Amino acid sequence: MAGNSDPLTPRAKIAVTAGKAVAAASRAAGRGSGSVIGGRVALKLDPDLLARLAQNLDVILVSATNGKTTTTRLIAEALRAAGPVVSNALGANMPAGITSALAGGSDSKYGVIEVDEKYLAGVARDTAPKCIALLNLSRDQLDRAAETRMLAENWREGLAGSKAVIVANADDPLVVWAASSSPNVVWVAAGQMWKDDAWSCPSCGGVMQRPGDDWFCGECGFRRPQPSWALSGDHVLDPHGSAWPIHLQLPGRANKANAASSAAVAAVFGVPPQVALERMYQVQAVAGRYDVVQFQGRDLRLLLAKNPAGWLETFSLIDPAPAPVILSVNARGADGTDTSWLWDVDYTRLTGHPIFVIGDRKLDLAVRLEVANQHFQVCDSVDQAVQQCPPGRIEVIANYTAFQDLRRRVGN
Numbered sequence: 129m130a131g132n133s134d135p136l137t138p139r140a141k142i143a144v145t146a147g148k149a150v151a152a153a154s155r156a157a158g159r160g161s162g163s164v165i166g167g168r169v170a171l172k173l174d175p176d177l178l179a180r181l182a183q184n185l186d187v188i189l190v191s192a193t194n195g196k197t198t199t200t201r202l203i204a205e206a207l208r209a210a211g212p213v214v215s216n217a218l219g220a221n222m223p224a225g226i227t228s229a230l231a232g233g234s235d236s237k238y239g240v241i242e243v244d245e246k247y248l249a250g251v252a253r254d255t256a257p258k259c260i261a262l263l264n265l266s267r268d269q270l271d272r273a274a275e276t277r278m279l280a281e282n283w284r285e286g287l288a289g290s291k292a293v294i295v296a297n298a299d300d301p302l303v304v305w306a307a308s309s310s311p312n313v314v315w316v317a318a319g320q321m322w323k324d325d326a327w328s329c330p331s332c333g334g335v336m337q338r339p340g341d342d343w344f345c346g347e348c349g350f351r352r353p354q355p356s357w358a359l360s361g362d363h364v365l366d367p368h369g370s371a372w373p374i375h376l377q378l379p380g381r382a383n384k385a386n387a388a389s390s391a392a393v394a395a396v397f398g399v400p401p402q403v404a405l406e407r408m409y410q411v412q413a414v415a416g417r418y419d420v421v422q423f424q425g426r427d428l429r430l431l432l433a434k435n436p437a438g439w440l441e442t443f444s445l446i447d448p449a450p451a452p453v454i455l456s457v458n459a460r461g462a463d464g465t466d467t468s469w470l471w472d473v474d475y476t477r478l479t480g481h482p483i484f485v486i487g488d489r490k491l492d493l494a495v496r497l498e499v500a501n502q503h504f505q506v507c508d509s510v511d512q513a514v515q516q517c518p519p520g521r522i523e524v525i526a527n528y529t530a531f532q533d534l535r536r537r538v539g540n
Contacts, residue, residue, distance in 0.1 A: 140180050143173035144231045151228060167224030170231065178223055181230035182255035185214070185239035188393060189255070189292075191248045191283075192263030193276075194438045196221070198378065198414045199263060199386040200242040205411055206394035206404035211237030222247050223254075238397070245279050249286020259396045260287065261295045261389055263318065265302040266325045266437040276325045280306040295392045297385075298355040301343055305330040305350065316392050317341075317358035318385040321444075322437035324472065359388040364401055366391070372401040377412045382441040416535045420521070423538040424514050427521045428454075430534060434463065434527045436472040442525055449480030452517040454510065456487035456530035463528050467492045475500040481523075484513035487530045510537055 136144065151166030170177055188207070190200045204215040214236035216229035221242040230239055243251045245265065252260060262283070265276050283306035287294065296307035298315040302325065307313050319341075320326070326343075327336050334347030344351035356367040363371040364387065374387050387408055394404035413419040417432045433442040446453060459465045467489050475497055483504035485493050490506050497504045507513040514522065526534050 136180055137174075140174045140177055143170040143177050144181075146170060146173055147228060147231060164220050164222070164224045164228070167220070167226070167228035167231075170227055171224060178227045178230070178251070179254045179256075181227065182239060185230070185236060185255075186397065187239045187241060187255045187257040188259045188261065189241050189243050189248065189252060189257045190261045190263070191243045191245050192261075193245060193266045193435060194441065195263050195382060195386050196242045198383060198411075198417070199261060199390055200240055201411050201414050202386055202390035202408045203261070203393050204238075204240040205407045206390055206399055207238045207240060207397060209394075209399050209403050209407055210397055213238045213240055215240040216242055223251060226251060246282070249282055252286060252290065252292070257290075257292045259293045259295060259393055260290070261393050262303045262307055263297055263386070263389060264300045264320065264322075264437065265306070266322050266435060276302055277330050280330055283307075284309045293396050295389055295396070297389065298353050299341070299343075301326045301336060301350075301352075302330050304353060313353075314357065314392055314396070315353045315355040316389050317355035318388050319359060319381065321382070322440050324436070357388060357392040359385050364388045364391050364405065366395070366401050370401070372405055374405055375409045377409060378414070378418055380441060380445045382444075416531070421538050424511065426514055426517070428514070428524050428538060429521060430531065430538075431523060431525045432528070432531045433525050436469055439473045439525070443474075443477040446481075446523040446525075447521060450482060450518065451520050452482045452484065452522050453478060454484045454486060454513045454517070454522060454524045455493060456485075456510070456524070456526035456534060457490065457493045458488040458527060458530040458533070459492075460488070460529045463530075470496045475502055478502055482518055484516060486510055486513050487526070487533075510534060 147166040147170030150169045154165050188203060190196045204213045207213050212235055214230060216226055221244045226241055265280055280302040288309040290310050294307045294310045294313045296313055297303045297318045299317055299320040329336055329345035329350055331350040332348035334345045337344050337346050342352055358365040362374050365371055374384050376383055376387060391401045391404045416430055420427050420429045431442050433439040459467050483502055485504050485506045494506050505516060
């Protein structure tokens with residue numbers, strides 16, 4: 129629990145001060161928030177700094193391929209009902225960014241931390257979390273990320289015997305297999321729209337059977353656990369069978385699922401579902417996602433989708449045809465440079481929408497849309513695309529760095 133004793137050694141204090149100075153210089157130079165470079169410098173000066181910063185906090189880690197930034201925000205809002213929270217709200221989710229975030233929260237009780245899937249085991253080792261939320265695992269950044277089962281194995285080994293309460297999605301077989309090595313798991317029926325990474329059993333390689341919402345392996349008997357929390361329409365069902373209404377300003381089924389997992393996490397710390405869910409209503413947008421902005425006299429809604437699972441969820445959010453849609457795809461370092469994942473996305477869901485394509489890899493996307501028999505125009509910039517769009521609110525869907533480019537251009 130949080131206390132008043134100062135966990136920081138003189139060396140750690142120097143590291144924190146130096147990291148903040150470097151971050152401030154980076155911001156002043158217009159190079160972003162500076163949290164990553166600041167954290168790198170601080171960790172260089174004191175490699176144990178992350179552990180030291182975490183030791184007076186109740187730490188909650190959130191990891192997944194999709195939804196971790198939003199869920200981190202929802203959990204942070206819910207837990208503020210029980211005490212001050214420090215969080216890496218801008219999504220810098222590797223050790224350097226996490227260290228920077230915690231360095232700014234000396235008076236906090238809770239540390240709510242989004243963690244990149246590949247770093248979860250190491251960050252859990254350093255921060256001794258009280259709770260870990262595992263939402264989903266799907267293919268992402270094909271040139272850099274390990275194949276999904278290898279990531280699940282990494283989680284399973286890293287979390288084996290963990291003292292943390294693991295709040296895990298019972299509907300994702302990879303997550304269930306990863307979490308099953310832990311002695312204390314709270315299962316949440318949060319749903320799984322994208323199933324293409326979980327057709328074979330992670331335990332034995334057998335073919336997964338999927339009758340209705342259930343799943344099991346016909347060969348080794350690995351099966352969906354009985355959840356104690358569940359998303360049911362617009363309500364969260366708690367372990368006592370009570371249904372609590374979800375009121376979010378964030379759109380879509382995926383965010384209701386994030387809210388269900390967040391309510392289960394909040395309950396671990398004694399925050400009742402009603403209080404947790406009411407507080408989650410405060411979240412309007414997450415690092416620009418879901419924001420509606422005015423640009424060239426038009427309303428643009430900004431949506432982030434960085435892998436097939438994310439695009440599938442995002443298509444369910446957009447206004448019905450004929451609402452115009454701008455798609456933007458880059459393939460820079462932070463996106464992963466392999467764009468073959470575009471072929472895993474079902475673009476026939478955009479039939480009837482006027483489509484405009486921009487971004488570094490607009491031609492890759494154009495080929496994919498052509499094969500999907502979609503009508504589209506390739507444009508050189510968001511300015512040109514907006515000028516070509518027919519009337520109505522414009523839905524803009526972009527992957528990671530393309531989203532940052534858009535935010536800078538449209539003034540969000």
